[in-house]
Structures are given as structure tokens and as C-alpha cells.
Amino acid sequence: MQKRPRIGIIMSTTRPGRFADIPTQWLFNIAKERKDADFEIVDLRDYPMPFFEEKMPLHYAPAQNQEALRWGRKIASLDGYIFVTAEYNHSIPAVLKNAIDYLHSEIRRKPATFLGYGGTGAARAIGHLGEMLLAAPLKLTVHIGMTEMIGMLREGKSMADYPYLDDYARRMLDEIVWWANALKEGRSGDEFAEAA
Secondary structure: OOOOEEEEEEOOOOOOHHHHHHHHHHHHHHHHHOOOOEEEEEEEHHHHOOOOOOOOOOOOOOOHHHHHHHHHHHHOOOOOEEEEEEEEEEEEEEHHHHHHOOOOOOOOOOEEEEEEOOOOOOOOOHHHHHHHHOEOOOOEEEEOOHHHHHHHHHHHHHHHHHOOOHHHHHHHHHHHHHHHHHHHHHHOOHHHHHOO
16 A cells, blocks of 8 residues: 655745735645645745756756755655645746746656635636646645635634635645545656656
8 A cells, every 4th residue: 555645735935924824824734634645834935946047957957056956855755736826917926936947857747736815816826837837737726815815914814714715625635635646656667757
């Protein structure tokens, strides 16, 4: 029997005062209730990479920057990803795009899903993110809109005041755990995936 999949909840913004801490901790608390996967928070603040400046594209040579290599090792150690992202100018935060630019084989043939927040629940950012990842993007996502954000930021509400979001989160977690197991098994013995 294979080990439980390891799934990273990736905090995709680094700015002071970010909202990301609230939905990330909420999702992590729900995820910890599960016994079929191990979850961990991966914060981009802990990986201060420079803007992508490698001499060679990563499909030709590995990154040389030590922070980027450490980031790559962390991502490679995981079997699936939940990206928690804001929407900046109709797309993802620059720090997340930069972090993705430092990835290549580490994320291949692994599932990714998304928790977005902002005016449209970060729907446009999630759309862009799904297109740029080498991972396998899933359709079940969680969107936190401005109504919920304003309630939490200005009216003293919390995630507990929006229980319908818990249902969406649990369905999303069901989906990513299923795909993490399926793709982990699929990568087993696959020379292409194991070389990644």
C-alpha cells in the first residue's frame, strides 16, 4: 500500500498585510481533519528568490540560484498542490509567476487546484495559473469573493460566517486527494516521471 500523498497549500503572495493568511489557515484546518493525505503550508515568503535570471532555460539545465533549488526540492517532495492566490491586475501575483518560472520537472504529472480571493474570487488569476502550470490543473476550486472579503476585513466577520465555503473546500480536497493518489501511482515506475 502506498504512503498517503503529501499536498502543499502554497501561499502565493508575500506582501505585508496580505489577506492570504486567513483562507490558508482556514483551508489547512479543514484539511487536517482528513486521514487520507498529509497537508502542509508552503509560504513563498520562505523562498526569497530573485527575479528569474538563469543563464539557461530549465529544460536544458537546472537552476543555479540556491533559493530556487530549495524551492524546487520542496515542490518535488509534494504529490499535489493547492495554490492560494489573490488576483492582481486580472492575473496572479508577480512573486507567484516568478516562483513558477523556477519550476520545470518538479511539478510535472501532479495535480493542482486553487483557492482564489478577490473581486471575482480570483477567477481570472486561476484561469491564467491553470494555463501556465506544468501540473495537471483540476476544475474544482474555491472562490472567495469581495462580499466575504469585505465582511472579514471591515465587518469583523470570519470564515465561520460563510459555512458554504466549507462545503466547497471539502469537495475540492476530495478531488485533489483522489488525483494525487491516482497520479502518484501512475508515476510509479514511469522513467519519464521519475527522471523529473
